[in-house]
Amino acid sequence: MKFNHIIAMVMACMSTVLSSCEKDNEAITVTTGELPNLTTTVDSLVLLQESAADTAVTFNWSPLEVNWSNDGVSTPILRYSLQISSKEQNFQGGSLLVLDAAGTSASVTVNALNTALLEAKAAPEAPILLLARLAMTLAPNKVVYSNVVELQVTPYEDVVMLPSLFIAGALNNWSHSADFRVGSINGDSQYEGYANFTAGNLAFKFSSQANWNGTNYGAGAAAGKMSAAGDAGNLEVVGAGYYLLKANTETLDWSATPVNWGIIGAAAGGWGDNDDVALVYDAATGLWTATLNMTADEFKFRANKAYTINLGAGTRNGILSNGGGNLRIAESGRYLVTLDLRNAGHYTYTIEAQ
Known part of the structure; x- marks a missing residue:
């Protein structure tokens, strides 16, 4: 297909040729060949x-x-x-x-x-x-x-692996698996991640490598403190449950907070203190899920019915960030909501119409 164009003189006549165009008062034709x-x-x-x-x-x-x-x-x-x-x-x-x-x-x-x-x-x-x-x-x-x-x-699921410490303990037979990590979201000395502990399998250590050849962090002399000494004892959570683990390799502070997750917001029933819709944890998959009716409105994920630990909008659809903005449901309906905290520091969610 060929096509012709008459280009207005004010567009065709640029810079140094402007005066001559005005003088000649010439209409400029542009023709093209096949597309x-x-x-x-x-x-x-x-x-x-x-x-x-x-x-x-x-x-x-x-x-x-x-x-x-x-x-x-x-x-x-x-x-x-x-x-x-x-x-x-x-x-x-x-x-x-x-x-x-x-x-x-x-x-x-x-x-x-x-x-x-x-x-x-x-x-x-x-x-x-x-x-x-x-x-x-x-x-x-x-x-x-x-x-x-x-x-x-x-396409593939974009799996981001942040700089990490490995969690090696009774929960994974003292192995160093990429499935058990805390990650540094900002690339600094502060690490966080989630792990599920069962009764009788509460002890662990943090390791800088996927083996015992790097720096290994065990229990320090005071509560909430770690030690990198070779003879340091094990760290331990207080009981079975799902925990947010944090570690700071500079200050040697660490913490373990038991968490239960829910959905809060107008899309799920309201923003009141007791309006959370509980998510259910599946130890086999490592995922938190709930199936519920949702309206076209906003919501967030939060732990323990408080905003101390909450997840909102991240850098793109499906990605979460600590304390991020509200998420939104575009259309009212019944949905399966899945919260995935398995990849340390890189948290995701999906919403599927039912």
Whole structure:
């Protein structure tokens, strides 16, 4: 498809050529050749976190030929951008990802594509069909598009592992597993995380490595204090239960707070002191869940019916932060709410309509 444009003289005549254009009073015509054909290097891919920095897909096209009726006043007006949308959205209401492009190709990294999908609430490990097109701008009010190509992509759950201390104790047969950690949210000496202790399995230590060869923190001389001495005794919680563990490797302070989680807020029944909807802990999965009727309104997660320990909105959908802002339900209905505190310092939640 070819198309012509009459570019207003005030737009076409720039800087040093302005006076001559005014003198000649010439209408400038811009003609173009066939629209580029957009292609991709792949049409289906499964994204992997270990390849986050790699290129996921490259889009290629031939350049759009632009011809001016007067080369003396030509300017580089053509701009390319690559737009990616879900097939369901079909570019309505914006795109998942927009890349300014130069030349005849554009690439998207695994991380950039995966992040865009997760922010759009795409389900990890489930394939989603995407659409891509090239937008070409010749003037602010004139955009033309290439053909649309389809791409099936399977995103991954973005698992963030913060700098950590390992929890080795009776709860995990004194092993150093990545499933039992406290993490440093700010990359400093302060660590936090959650662990479930059963009766008779209350003793543990913190370790700087996934073995006993690093610094190991046991009981200090005073309550709430740790010691890195080789002969330090074990740390211990007071009884069976689910705990928020904190440790500071600079001050050698540590704490263990038993917690029970709930949902509070207008979306779940109210903000009153006793309006919490209890979440139930499943020791087999390590998840807290509740199925409840919710209205289109706001809510938060909080522990022990108090705001001392609460989780709200994080950096993107599905991510939580300590003391974050209120979360929101967009549409009233019955939902399964899941709180996942298994990844130390990187807490998440999901809401599924029932």
